[in-house]
Amino acid sequence: MASNSCGTSRIAGCQFTLFPMSDKFVDIILGALEKVDTSKVWKNTDDVSTCVRGKIVHVFDVTEALFLHAAKTGEHVAISGTFSIGCPGDTDADSYMDESDTPLNIETSGEITQEAGCKFSLYPMGREDYMDTIYTQIDLSKHRNVEVNAAHYATRLDGDVKDIFSALQQSFDSVQKKVSHVTMTFTMSANSPSNKF
Numbered sequence: 001m002a003s004n005s006c007g008t009s010r011i012a013g014c015q016f017t018l019f020p021m022s023d024k025f026v027d028i029i030l031g032a033l034e035k036v037d038t039s040k041v042w043k044n045t046d047d048v049s050t051c052v053r054g055k056i057v058h059v060f061d062v063t064e065a066l067f068l069h070a071a072k073t074g075e076h077v078a079i080s081g082t083f084s085i086g087c088p089g090d091t092d093a094d095s096y097m098d099e100s101d102t103p104l105n106i107e108t109s110g111e112i113t114q115e116a117g118c119k120f121s122l123y124p125m126g127r128e129d130y131m132d133t134i135y136t137q138i139d140l141s142k143h144r145n146v147e148v149n150a151a152h153y154a155t156r157l158d159g160d161v162k163d164i165f166s167a168l169q170q171s172f173d174s175v176q177k178k179v180s181h182v183t184m185t186f187t188m189s190a191n192s193p194s195n196k197f
């Protein structure tokens, strides 16, 4: 019988959906998926979302690059998703854990400058001291080149997309070093015509 306790594999993943607020949504989504090098992650796209799985560095690299390519079109684009690590039974892409640590999209992503707003929520699973873990990460976010504000059920980060993703990655990475099963939800919006606050 399959166990429901946390797995030992450190495979990470992100399940996310891109929402281009544009008539050209098909081109924007499929164009971004085509332009990004996903060869170091397991990937599956369906009518609802895309899931990428592998090493933390590549999961973040690919998710960030996809959002940047979609936002580069200048259209109002949002992304919403969940990062996870240590999920029970998440083992069937373990071969991707043998990839080297060099991110494949950093050069092309580096050329794109894009402001965005993001709200994220960390969920260290199965721990009574989860609020301490979350507050530590919110405090650390204040030193990561992004504007940090409290929001209901989430923390708001504003700034350059690459700085936001790097703050998200650092939070997720430092929590997963202490907590076996961690999930982190996020929603990010770029080129929105609405006011920030």
Ligand SMILES: Cc1ncc(C[n+]2csc(CCO)c2C)c(N)n1
Residues within 6 Å of the ligand: 016, 017, 018, 019, 025, 026, 029, 030, 045, 046, 047, 048, 049, 050
């Ligand atoms: C990252 C991401 N992956 C899949 C979808 C679902 N989806 C909605 S429209 C479309 C293109 C035409 O089929 C696709 C794949 C999404 N929105 N964002």
